[in-house]
Amino acid sequence: MEVIICETPEEVGRLAAAKVSRVVRDRGPEAVLGLSTGSSPLAAYADLARRIEAGELDLSRARGFALDEYVGLPPGHPESYAEVIRATVTDPLRMDPLRVSCPDGFATDTDAAARHYEEAIKAAGGIDIQILGVGENGHIGFNEPSSSLSSRTRVKTLTRTTREANSRFFETLDDVPRHCLTQGLGTIMDAREVVLMAQGSHKASAIAGLIEGPLSARCPGSVLQLHPAATVIIDRAAAAELEGQEYYEETYRNKPAWQRFEDPAPWK
Numbered sequence: 001m002e003v004i005i006c007e008t009p010e011e012v013g014r015l016a017a018a019k020v021s022r023v024v025r026d027r028g029p030e031a032v033l034g035l036s037t038g039s040s041p042l043a044a045y046a047d048l049a050r051r052i053e054a055g056e057l058d059l060s061r062a063r064g065f066a067l068d069e070y071v072g073l074p075p076g077h078p079e080s081y082a083e084v085i086r087a088t089v090t091d092p093l094r095m096d097p098l099r100v101s102c103p104d105g106f107a108t109d110t111d112a113a114a115r116h117y118e119e120a121i122k123a124a125g126g127i128d129i130q131i132l133g134v135g136e137n138g139h140i141g142f143n144e145p146s147s148s149l150s151s152r153t154r155v156k157t158l159t160r161t162t163r164e165a166n167s168r169f170f171e172t173l174d175d176v177p178r179h180c181l182t183q184g185l186g187t188i189m190d191a192r193e194v195v196l197m198a199q200g201s202h203k204a205s206a207i208a209g210l211i212e213g214p215l216s217a218r219c220p221g222s223v224l225q226l227h228p229a230a231t232v233i234i235d236r237a238a239a240a241e242l243e244g245q246e247y248y249e250e251t252y253r254n255k256p257a258w259q260r261f262e263d264p265a266p267w268k
Contacts, residue, residue, distance in 0.1 A: 001225060003211055003248040004233045009199040012233050013043020015262060016131070019195045019231055020048060021057050022261040023129040029061040031128045032121075034188070035100070036067050036141075037084050040133030040197045049092040059093050063124050065117075067132075067141040068182035069105035071155060079169050080105070103153060103181035114153040114181055121187070130191035134198050137161050138206045138219035142182035149215075149223045151184030185223050193229040196221070198238040207234055208241035 006012045024031040051057040069081045077083065082102040090100045101120060107113035121127060132140050137159065143151065144159050156179065158166075163176040170176050188194070198207050209219035211232060216222055224230045239245055 001211065001227070002231045002252075003242075003244075004231065004252050005239045005245060005249055006233065006235050009235050010043055012197050012199055012235050013041075013045075014047050015233050016041070016044035016195050016197050017047035017051065018262050019193075019233070020044065020129055020131065021051060023193055024057065024059065024062065027128045029058060030063065032063040032065065032124050032126065033059075034067065034127040034130030034132075034183075034191055035064045035085055035089050036131045036133050037081050037088070038133045040199060041131050042088065043199075044131065044195075044197060045088055045092065052094055059095050062095060062099065064089065064095055064100040065121055065124070065127060065183075066100075066102040067130075067188075068180050069103040070177040071105040071110060071179040071181060072177045073105065075106050103183075105181045110155050110181055114155065117153045117181070117183075118187065121190075127191040129193040129195060130188055132188070132194060132196040132221075134196060134203060134206050134210060134221045135162055136165060136202055136206055138209050138221045140185070140196070140221045140224070141188060142180040143185050143188075143220040145218050145220060147185055147217060147220050149217060149220075150186040152187050153181065153183050156180055156182050185220055189223060189227055193231070194224060194227055195231045195233065196224065198232075198234045200235070201237040201240055203234075203238040204240040207232070207238050208243075212243060 004015060066081055066085050073080045085102060090097050103117045104113040134140055137145055142156050144156060158178055158180060167173045167176050210221035213219055213222055215225055
């Protein structure tokens with residue numbers, strides 16, 4: 001796991017966008033992206049949009065698979081992740097809407113919808129780079145604490161902590177759905193590369209558990225310790241509880257030039 005500590009949330013987004021751009025450049029125009037919602041990746045999406053506007057990147061032929069979707073909202077609800085992904089990713093990144101998929105949280109048979117989603121990811125050749133944030137309780141996707149570390153896409157019950165964190169998008173806490181369809185931890189681990197972002201002191205405990213804590217279902221994000229190509233990009237506030245800050249900064253500062261991704265070449 002590579003840990004990069006940035007001075008500002010904006011730098012987190014810029015470096016994460018550079019990582020995604022490098023993977024797309026290396027994999028080709030039909031690269032497959034795993035897409036996360038929430039506040040953490042917004043700066044990265046904004047920087048990717050800037051690169052596209054400047055002609056440095058083209059995602060028009062890329063595939064996208066969202067991490068999760070609420071169960072129980074009506075189709076077209078502004079807080080459904082299908083709508084959030086459209087507004088924050090598909091439209092600004094000029095992706096083909098027909099090539100961007102979300103789990104079908106509106107399906108009558110959600111178990112069948114989960115199986116179909118796994119099959120769709122496999123049919124696309126797997127995810128080249130999975131974009132992630134992390135919840136305050138260490139969840140990635142909607143894999144709450146106690147989730148199986150080998151789980152696949154399925155229905156999950158959201159914890160009160162997660163629903164409270166998401167209640168800012170709804171009128172009341174009671175309006176926040178109690179269930180979701182989410183890619184499992186095993187599904188996420190199948191991605192060829194992962195880039196996870198976190199900003200702010202409220203994420204510091206989760207980040208410490210994810211990076212330096214024991215591998216445990218109590219902190220689902222800790223499963224990334226087993227991923228062969230996980231990059232964690234955080235600001236200094238989110239890094240506050242890490243014991244190895246000095247080491248992470250030294251290793252990044254002395255990273256060989258051939259391993260760096262900060263300034264990917266313009267899109268060809």
